[in-house]
Amino acid sequence: MSKRLLTLTVNDRVHELAVKDNALLIDVLRDALGLTGTKQGCDGGECGACTVLINDQPRLACITLAAGVEGAKVETIEQLSAHGRMSRLQRMFHEKLGTQCGFCTPGMVMAAEALLRRVADPSPAQIREALSGNLCRCTGYVKIIESVQAAAGAQA
Amino acid sequence: MKLDSVSLRHGAAPATRSVGERTPLVDGIDKVTGRARYTADLPCTQPLVGRILRSSLAHGVIHGIDTDAALAIPGVRAVVTGQDFAGPYGVIPIAQNEWPLARDKVRYRGEPLVAVAAVDEAAAEAALKAVRLDIKPLPAYFSAAESRAEGAVQLHESKPGNVERKVEQDFGDVDAGLAAADLVLERRFDCNEVYHGQIELNATIAQWESEKERLTVHSVTQVPYYLHLMLAQTLGLDEAQIRVVKPFLGGGFGHRVEPLNFEMITALLARAAGGTVKLELTREEVFLTHRGRPATEVRLKLGMKNSGELTAVDAEVVQRGGAYAGYGLVTILYSGALLHALYQLGASRYRGYRAYTNLPPCGAMRGHGAVQVRFAFESMLDEMAVMLGLDAFAVRRANLITPIPHRTLNDLQVNSYGLPACLDAVERASGWHERRGRLPSAPGRRRGLGMACSHYVSGSAKPVHWTGEPHAVINLKLDFDGGITVLTGASDIGQGSTTLITQVVAEVLLLPMSRIRLVATDSALTPKDNGSYSSRVSFMVGNAALRAAEGLKRLLTEAAARRLQVSPEEIEWAGESCGVIGTDQVLDWAQVVQEALVDSGTLTVKGSWSTPPETQGGKFRGAAVGSTAGFSYAAQVVEVEVDEDTGQVKVEQVWVAHDCGKAINPLAVEGQVQGAVWMGMGQALSEETQYVDGLPLRANLIDYRMPTIVESPPIEVIIVESNDPLGPFGAKEASEGALHGFPPALAAAIHDAVGLRIPVMPLTPDRLLEALHLRQRELKQQARRAAASKPTTPEVT
Numbered sequence: 001m002s003k004r005l006l007t008l009t010v011n012d013r014v015h016e017l018a019v020k021d022n023a024l025l026i027d028v029l030r031d032a033l034g035l036t037g038t039k040q041g042c043d044g045g046e047c048g049a050c051t052v053l054i055n056d057q058p059r060l061a062c063i064t065l066a067a068g069v070e071g072a073k074v075e076t077i078e079q080l081s082a083h084g085r086m087s088r089l090q091r092m093f094h095e096k097l098g099t100q101c102g103f104c105t106p107g108m109v110m111a112a113e114a115l116l117r118r119v120a121d122p123s124p125a126q127i128r129e130a131l132s133g134n135l136c137r138c139t140g141y142v143k144i145i146e147s148v149q150a151a152a153g154a155q156a
Numbered sequence: 157m158k159l160d161s162v163s164l165r166h167g168a169a170p171a172t173r174s175v176g177e178r179t180p181l182v183d184g185i186d187k188v189t190g191r192a193r194y195t196a197d198l199p200c201t202q203p204l205v206g207r208i209l210r211s212s213l214a215h216g217v218i219h220g221i222d223t224d225a226a227l228a229i230p231g232v233r234a235v236v237t238g239q240d241f242a243g244p245y246g247v248i249p250i251a252q253n254e255w256p257l258a259r260d261k262v263r264y265r266g267e268p269l270v271a272v273a274a275v276d277e278a279a280a281e282a283a284l285k286a287v288r289l290d291i292k293p294l295p296a297y298f299s300a301a302e303s304r305a306e307g308a309v310q311l312h313e314s315k316p317g318n319v320e321r322k323v324e325q326d327f328g329d330v331d332a333g334l335a336a337a338d339l340v341l342e343r344r345f346d347c348n349e350v351y352h353g354q355i356e357l358n359a360t361i362a363q364w365e366s367e368k369e370r371l372t373v374h375s376v377t378q379v380p381y382y383l384h385l386m387l388a389q390t391l392g393l394d395e396a397q398i399r400v401v402k403p404f405l406g407g408g409f410g411h412r413v414e415p416l417n418f419e420m421i422t423a424l425l426a427r428a429a430g431g432t433v434k435l436e437l438t439r440e441e442v443f444l445t446h447r448g449r450p451a452t453e454v455r456l457k458l459g460m461k462n463s464g465e466l467t468a469v470d471a472e473v474v475q476r477g478g479a480y481a482g483y484g485l486v487t488i489l490y491s492g493a494l495l496h497a498l499y500q501l502g503a504s505r506y507r508g509y510r511a512y513t514n515l516p517p518c519g520a521m522r523g524h525g526a527v528q529v530r531f532a533f534e535s536m537l538d539e540m541a542v543m544l545g546l547d548a549f550a551v552r553r554a555n556l557i558t559p560i561p562h563r564t565l566n567d568l569q570v571n572s573y574g575l576p577a578c579l580d581a582v583e584r585a586s587g588w589h590e591r592r593g594r595l596p597s598a599p600g601r602r603r604g605l606g607m608a609c610s611h612y613v614s615g616s617a618k619p620v621h622w623t624g625e626p627h628a629v630i631n632l633k634l635d636f637d638g639g640i641t642v643l644t645g646a647s648d649i650g651q652g653s654t655t656l657i658t659q660v661v662a663e664v665l666l667l668p669m670s671r672i673r674l675v676a677t678d679s680a681l682t683p684k685d686n687g688s689y690s691s692r693v694s695f696m697v698g699n700a701a702l703r704a705a706e707g708l709k710r711l712l713t714e715a716a717a718r719r720l721q722v723s724p725e726e727i728e729w730a731g732e733s734c735g736v737i738g739t740d741q742v743l744d745w746a747q748v749v750q751e752a753l754v755d756s757g758t759l760t761v762k763g764s765w766s767t768p769p770e771t772q773g774g775k776f777r778g779a780a781v782g783s784t785a786g787f788s789y790a791a792q793v794v795e796v797e798v799d800e801d802t803g804q805v806k807v808e809q810v811w812v813a814h815d816c817g818k819a820i821n822p823l824a825v826e827g828q829v830q831g832a833v834w835m836g837m838g839q840a841l842s843e844e845t846q847y848v849d850g851l852p853l854r855a856n857l858i859d860y861r862m863p864t865i866v867e868s869p870p871i872e873v874i875i876v877e878s879n880d881p882l883g884p885f886g887a888k889e890a891s892e893g894a895l896h897g898f899p900p901a902l903a904a905a906i907h908d909a910v911g912l913r914i915p916v917m918p919l920t921p922d923r924l925l926e927a928l929h930l931r932q933r934e935l936k937q938q939a940r941r942a943a944a945s946k947p948t949t950p951e952v953t
Binding site for chain 2 (some may be wrong): 030035036037038039040041042043046047049076077078080081086090091093094095097098099100101102103104105106109127128129131132133134135136137138139140141142143144145
């Protein structure tokens with residue numbers, strides 16, 4: 001497999017990396033850049049734990065080729081507290097117990113972040129639709145919905 | 157919020173209360189920011205890649221495994237087989253019949269056979285392909301009926317009939333009880349095999365230091381000390397050569413209470429390769445590792461008086477256990493034991509059979525052993541209530557345990573009992589009497605309400621590995637910096653135990669939680685803990701933390717008294733400050749700590765706790781299973797809408813009341829109860845492993861249908877506090893007991909909606925639709941028969 005030199009913009013930082021043509025974004029994020037906040041919970045496209053934002057849209061890093069996001073704006077969970085403070089959405093996931101074991105949380109938060117950038121004050125139905133590709137095995141989702149609502153309410 | 161309100165540099169600050177406060181997780185910020193490191197996230201310099209070759213045969217005799225060609229592949233550093241292990245393993249000391257890599261025989265498709273460590277994935281994959289296997293197939297059995305049939309080949313030499321454990325327990329005169337009943341009903345229930353589905357994939361990092369002959373293992377375990385023991389046993393090491401660390405853990409639900417084959421395989425590879433090996437399983441491999449809740453047939457016969465009072469219970473349970481013992485004998489014992497302690501029973505007979513089959517081994521899963529029998533039991537209570545013209549709540553109230561404390565027929569001790577309050581709470585919250593039978597229904601869409609009760613243990617009163625040690629030990633360290641470090645072996649698996657233990661210590665000392673750091677689950681640092689299973693941590697480790705903190709408080713009070721030249725009894729303790737009662741003599745925290753360290757230096761205090769003997773069960777065989785120092789109780793009401801055209805069931809809302817004794821962290825109790833109810837919903841509606849000739853059909857998270865956020869209902873939690881006399885601050889478990897009630901409450905709600913009782917889990921749309929169609933056909937046939945038998949009207953002349 002041949003390699004190519006790739007320029008990736010991840011969390012506002014520009015990286016030049018030599019990666020294989022078939023390298024997946026999740027592996028580049030985790031192994032090459034050390035951004036282990038993005039999680040792998042399945043064999044590809046099943047669980048949503050690896051959700052990141054590509055140009056503000058939620059995408060599954062485990063089925064996205066790294067080469068395909070060259071020139072795009074890639075954001076991971078680490079970006080939301082990049083300046084030393086949690087985002088409002090993260091704070092609400094923390095305070096409302098939208099996280100238990102925490103493994104699905106980065107993907108869940110990023111999917112919710114994409115929603116809130118699009119819709120300032122989403123309805124419960126809109127929250128359910130936006131997070132329908134993100135599996136959580138701990139919470140029963142009740143407090144996840146409350147967390148997103150609390151974050152949205154304050155922003156509106 | 158406690159979160160950012162605390163300043164550590166001050167003088168006489170007020171006391172801080174922690175127990176009973178809605179407290180976000182102390183490690184929650186790490187989780188929401190992505191900083192929390194799970195096993196696969198740990199920094200690790202160029203580890204070797206581990207891979208496992210698995211059996212494609214469900215049952216066979218291993219004649220030979222040739223690994224020479226695999227070892228010769230460039231980049232391959234180690235190839236190991238079952239022959240390289242020193243001993244078998246198993247979670248139950250008396251039932252260890254599994255090897256991390258199969259030896260002599262394979263017993264299920266997907267069983268690990270060979271493992272390799274290589275410099276990269278390509279070399280590891282090439283090595284697996286180069287292994288030559290010589291395995292002679294044997295007949296394989298994929299149901300309990302097949303494996304128990306006469307003439308079936310035995311999976312294990314010591315287990316004729318492929319029955320791992322047969323349980324026979326009789327209490328009281330069941331026949332007399334049934335004879336005295338006004339209504340006797342018998343039903344059979346078929347219950348699905350389900351799987352834990354924690355989102356974190358399994359991973360282990362093992363490091364072998366050749367010169368020191370020491371092994372360090374980071375792994376995804378709920379019970380680190382038992383993994384530690386099994387690493388020593390399977391690798392032939394002294395336990396002191398091993399260090400086990402559990403990092404952040406992405407869910408457990410029972411999957412990780414047993415030491416698992418890949419953990420020991422990674423360790424063996426590391427030793428064989430003389431380095432560090434990282435092994436990450438795929439989701440498919442996590443399914444194959446399994447240890448889920450077994451497929452179960454329940455035959456249940458109940459006797460009931462016209463008043464609703466139960467006179468006798470006669471139960472038979474058959475579990476399809478899979479290929480190895482695992483937790484199996486405990487599971488089949490739980491199914492019998494937990495028929496008791498929810499209601500007062502007149503007499504009971506239990507026959508349990510745990511069968512070996514050529515499928516991935518089952519094990520413990522949230523609600524261990526009791527979910528399937530509770531589905532059957534509560535479903536029958538609902539049916540019998542209707543037959544006798546009684547309300548579902550009235551039938552439960554007719555069987556409440558009284559007085560408390562109570563000793564059940566099978567010697568379980570009930571010291572606190574919030575079930576009556578749970579019933580009142582959900583009856584009121586759901587508007588049961590006002591709304592039942594009056595729910596709005598559109599054509600083809602019918603609504604219904606159903607209810608059920610459940611209970612669970614707050615820790616097994618006797619651990620599976622019984623050594624005579626206390627059930628839980630906590631160490632506290634207080635040093636020159638004024639910070640308290642809690643050292644605990646308790647595994648936080650997402651349930652919030654780290655937060656709870658911190659709260660307990662803070663509460664006793666009346667200190668802000670920010671004074672306290674918690675270090676957990678590193679065998680080099682932290683005291684042994686029996687692990688996160690059977691909902692034991694809040695109760696047992698909470699009690700140990702309480703005692704440790706009390707010990708530290710005594711030392712600090714004595715130091716303050718010394719400094720102020722009074723007796724300790726004259727000191728009023730207020731956490732960040734203390735003083736002499738009735739005077740203005742005050743010391744701040746720093747002064748007290750400084751005084752306490754004079755001559756002694758760093759303070760270390762230990763607290764421990766054990767279950768009282770009277771809670772440890774009776775004397776009969778298997779009596780320890782089900783025994784606990786405190787039972788939790790729950791009642792719930794489920795509202796559904798059934799689409800008669802598609803068979804789709806939508807859960808509209810759940811009201812659940814849970815008696816957790818005392819909510820140390822009400823926020824976490826709500827989260828745990830919601831998670832438990834929701835997991836019950838998955839089992840009841842959509843989840844089911846399925847195999848064809850031993851090959852799993854649904855070994856991914858798309859085909860194995862866990863509910864998504866779209867179909868997950870609002871779950872209103874009402875906390876009931878019965879203040880258990882033995883629990884820390886009165887607390888009992890909150891993570892499991894509400895699970896068992898959901899499936900029968902759902903079944904009752906479906907009956908209320910469409911008048912059908914389907915004694916099967918899961919109640920998938922196809923099953924419901926088939927039942928609806930069947931009933932339609934029967935109704936038509938009845939109508940035709942009625943028309944045919946009608947006397948012809950005489951012709952009018």
